[in-house]
Amino acid sequence: MASSTVPPSRPDRPQRPNLAFRRLRGQRSPAEFAALVRRAAREIDERVSCDARYIGRVEAGEIRCPNYAYERVFLHMFPGRTLTDLGFAPRSSVRGRGARMEEEAPLAYPGRPTRSSADAPGAGETRRTYEPYDTQDPYDTHHDHEESDVLRRAFMTGGGATVAAASLGPLGFALEAPAPERPVRRASSSHAGALEEAVRRIRLLDDRHGADGLYRRAATPLRAAYALLDAGATRQATVDRLHSGAGELAISVGWLAHDSGRFDDARSHYAEALATARMTGDHALEAHAFCNTAFLARDAGRPREAVRAAQAAQRVARPLGSPRLMSLLALREAGGWAGLADRTGCEQALARAQALFARGDTDADPEWMSFYGEAELEGLEAQCWSTLGDWPRAARHARRAADLQDPHFTRNIALYTAELADDLARGGRPDEAAAAGLRVLNLLSQVQSSRIQTMLAGTARVLLPHRRASGVSDFLEKHASTPRGVTPA
Template identity: 70%
Template sequence: MVTSPNESFRRLRGQQSPAEFAALVRRAAREIGETVACDARYIGRVEAGEIRCPNYAYERVFLHMFPGRTLSDLGFSPRESVRGRGPNRFAPVPALPSPAPPSSEESDVLRRAFISGGSATVAAATLGFTLPRRPGAHRRAGEAEADAVEAAVRQIRLLDDRHGADGLHRRAAEPLRTAYALLDAGTTRQSTADRLHAGAGELAISVGWLAHDSRRFGEARSHYAEALATARVSGDAALEAHAFCNTAFLARDAGRPREAVRAAQAGQRAARSVGSARLSCLLTLREAAGWAGLGDRPGCEEALGRAHTLFGRGTSDADPEWMSFFGEAELEALEAGCWSSLGEFGRAARHARRASNLQDPHFARNVALYTAQLADDLARAGVPDEAAAAGEQVLDLLPQVQSSRVAAMLSSTAVALLPHQRSPRVAGFLSRHSAL
């Protein structure tokens, strides 16, 4: 099919570059509580006519940016005229490509593949893996499907480490539905069923984390509960501990510190049979954060002491695969968060600085997160110029990292620095931040 350029949309961009216009789209999305991962490539696809109708999230953002105009005014075709049509309707659609937003046509392919396909067909369409054909009318999941689910979990984590959650969590929901459809289809062996339960549970946690980091707390809570239920059904203590760990983290972020303490303690009980000191350490740090949120300094300090003891025991073969991110840098960052919650910002900044310096550059999202935490702690500790310098480092990372958590922390820092805007260093940071 030959596409026609969207001249109307191109005129709206005016003299701005595609990247500059994409930044305005992301800013408009934040104004209405929407999350889109718009970049110059997406703007180029729209202007080239490749995206004939935006998905619903982009529709809301565009209509917010240009009030009084319709999609037709913006050069788009009616949704009903493009859905399910075109020669690429049944082309393979990878579930987790680069975090560019899907068009409505792509989303429709995923939905239809899930609804109409057998287990192997669905996994191939939504997870992006080529799976063997299964004979017979009733297809059961086998080792290939279990491999695909596990690979999807790793792929999501890799993309999150590199780019952050924004723009990724909607794509990742489709493989999650597929994983549970594979469980419903049944398996050929118990060992396969165990792998699928564990894989589906870990996938639920991964998708929940993407929602969590994108500040969609209700959605994250639902996914974590789904993972916990899966763990209980399959008797998987490691999965249960992981689900409680993320639930505790979410509770703290959502302003429910007592729930954070209870969830972290439940996770520690589940972790006892796993035999991983690092897993127990992380859960104890989650407990410490809950005590800090409650303003209970003795409780927080006692939990931090236990966490350091557990961390000192080192790594082991029992450490879960998902804990690859957890090292000394994360330990320092989580302790920084505790002291920040207790109002000791100078002490928090020292730990945040260590976290930032220790972090492996491969984890770009965490580098940005720790540096944003440092900037905020420095601003509140009364060191505005150093805070602005750290904030500018985060701004340099934003083109490759898309995380609502990082963006929210940076906005908080900007507000804290407003009284110091006469400082050239602070003024420079505030100007750059405002431009984004």
């Protein structure tokens, strides 16, 4: 907790739209411009997960000064310009005394501020404020300095709502659980922002590392989210954001349970999100909850339920105006039809998914769909053909999925390659299957996913009779000696 010597935070200032940044985007959609930002980041070996919502927050003036990673990317994209030229406020005016001291220090590392007397709890960025977490979140890509002030103040004040917001923490994981014995205060838009940020960070860490190491740590921020709902808010807009954020967080935690093999937990979390969506009339959240429910039903061996949930999601999502969302939901339906061995139904759903995907991105695409690109389309189609027993076709799509995947989605690369290994093994190509399986094993130091480990175990069983084939014995030996990840409870 911060000491009483911490200087007070700057008073809240009204937001001003960043018109300069909006002009730089030109005729591109926020999603298209976000893709350019991510591409520019890769050019300089930087890591950001920019999406349409982040661009919207910048243009709305919510982010008055970007973090250091985004600063390097923006200056790379627009050489010769300063942050001020891009419409941002000077860092010193946003962050106060601590920032000015850093900018005046000639030896300060430009990529990450060094420790100084200004880095005491409550001064400067949240990442330095919570020092024990400093090395555990190298992917802090959506963090802006005004939100740091919000979360820091949450730790410095009492009350159920503020402590709940603090429980969302810089990693999206709890540092302190909500305290019911403290007087409950009304939640604010800052608390809603902290909740939305927690959802982004959980998704980002899952993309890179898989679910097994994250699931149990994500339970406390979910409780904190519902504590914020119980606290209530004075403005209806804030109440709506809190409900939406809590529902999205429930889905994210449900996915962590799903991917780590805890299907009953996942079903409960998805049902909670669905109830929240229906209670508030949030059709986007309802579509997302049905989407994940369909995916879970397929994996849990309930294909008819998968079809029904996917069709329900499509009915809810149709007025939202996102072809990409409708494409993903058609793929969820195709997976259900494949589980029912209905090849015709599967092929029809796949054709709809491809046609809808070809319409491209729109501003109506939900933020959570940032993972859904051509690689995911290929990967989900591969799973359908695999379920139908068409191994050569499944392997072809799985190989394309792995080749197309953005390198920062480490978990998905491992997933698609594991799918490829299994399809090759079952299709009578043991040497290629073993090579693919070895590539997955090499990624398991970075990824913890029970689903991927289960797939590899199945591949190993199929390859056992072929242990004399080239490379197969190497795969089997390495697989047998690789420690298993977190075991589902």
